[in-house]
Amino acid sequence: MSTIADIFANYYQYFLRGTRTTIVVSLVTVFFGALIGCLIALLRLSKYKPLSGFAKLYITVIRGTPLLVQLYIVYYQLNFIHYPSGSFLGVELARVIPCIIALSINSGAYVAEVIRAGIQAVDFGQTEAALSCGMTYPQCMWNIVLPQAVKNILPAIGNEFVTMVKETSIIQYLGISDLMYNNGIVVTSTYNPLPCYYISALIYLTLNIVLGKGLNIFETRLKQSER
C-alpha cells in the first residue's frame, strides 16, 4: 500500500495531467459519438432503403473491427487533412483530432444501436394512435415516440459512455498524453509497474462512478417528470 501512496505522491502530476486529457477526450467523444449515433439511428430507421442500408453497413463494419485498427486507419487515411496546429489543455490538436474522430465514429455505431432498440421498444400502437390523430410521422416521433424512447435509451447509453471513457485508453498508441500514456512514463521511471496500474485503475473507476451517478440523477429526474 505504501508504495502506491509513495508513487502517487511523487508522480501525481503525471497522473493528473493524463486524467485531464482522458476527461477532455472522453467528453468530446461522448458528445460527437451521441450526435453520430442519433444520425445513424435515424438513417437506420429510414424507410428509404439506401439510407438504412448505409447505416446497417456502417454499424456492421464498426462493430466487426477492432477499435485499435479503426484508430490507425482513420489516422493514416485522413493524413491529408491539415488539422489546426497548437494545443488545447496540453494536448496537441493535430494528433488528438483524428483520435476523437475515430473514437466518435466507433461510439456512434454502438449508440445508434442503443437508440434504435429504444425507439423500437416503444409500443407500435403509440405510433398508430398518433398517426390516426392526424399527426405527421415527424410530429409523432417528436411528441410521442421519442419522449418514451428516451427512458429506454438512457440506462443503456450510460453503459456506452462508461465504455467510451475506458476505451479512450487506446489513444496512447498514437502518443496522446492520456492517463495510460502517463502511466507508462511513471512505470519506466519507477520500474514498479503494479502500483502504477492500481493508481490508474482507481482513477478510471472514480471517473466512471461519477459519470454513473450523474446519469442516475438525470434518469431519476426524468422519471419524476412523468408523475
Next chain:
Amino acid sequence: MSGNVLFDIQGLKKNFGEVEVLKGIDLKIEKGEVVVVIGPSGSGKSTFIRCLNLLETPTDGKILFEGVDIMGKDTKANLHREKVGMVFQQFNLFNNLSVLDNITVSLKKVKKMPEAQAKEKALKLLDRVGLTDKADAYPSQLSGGQKQRIAIVRAMALDPDVMLFDEPTSALDPEMVGEVLKVIQELAEEGVTMVVVTHEMGFARKVGTRILFMDGGVIAEEGTPEQIFEHPQNERTQDFLSKVINVI
C-alpha cells in the same frame, strides 16, 4: 355522385405477403350510418377498418372518401386521418402525456389551436364522459374503461366526419364494457357516422343501422340488424351467430 356518401369502397384487396386477407370489398357508407362489422376472427374485419384510415395500405382497389381517392398520389394520409377518428382495442393512450395532453396534443400540433382553447375543448369533452377529475392523471393510473372513454374523446376532439372503432371493448374487463358502449351509443344517437368492429352482439343489434358479416376476406352478408340477427340467409352467418349467441 351522391352528396351523402362518405366512403365509396370498390374492389378493396389487401395481401400480407402470400396471404390474401381482403379479397375484394365493395361498400358504400353514408353519413349518419352506424355500420357494425361482425364475423369470426381472421375474417379481415380489423384489416378492413384499418384500411379506411390508411393504417394499412390496400394492395388493390379504390377508396373514395367524400369523393376523393384517398389512395391517390396527391392525397396526404395525415390530412385524411384528421377527418377519420380511430379507437383501438388496446386504447393506445399516449403514455408520456397526461390525460388532458392526450386530447390537446393533436389539437395543438395538427389543428394549430391555441393552448387555452385546446384545453377548454378537452375539458368539455372529458366532462361528457365524466372524467374531468382525471385531467392531470397519466394513463398508467387509469382503469381500462377510463382509458377507452378517453381514447374516444381524444378521437372526437378533432371533430372527425367518421369514427372507426376496432374492437373497442375486447380488451376490457367485463364490468367495464358497459361504460364504454354507453359512450359509443350516445355518439351514435347524436348522428355520428361510425364503423364499429365488435363481438358485442347485443350492442351491434341495438346501435347498428347496418350489419356486415365478414368471413374469409369478403362481406358474406349484410343487412339491417333485424335481417342479420333474426333471418340470416347465409349459412356461414347462421353458423357464426349460433356460436356466439346463446352459447350456453
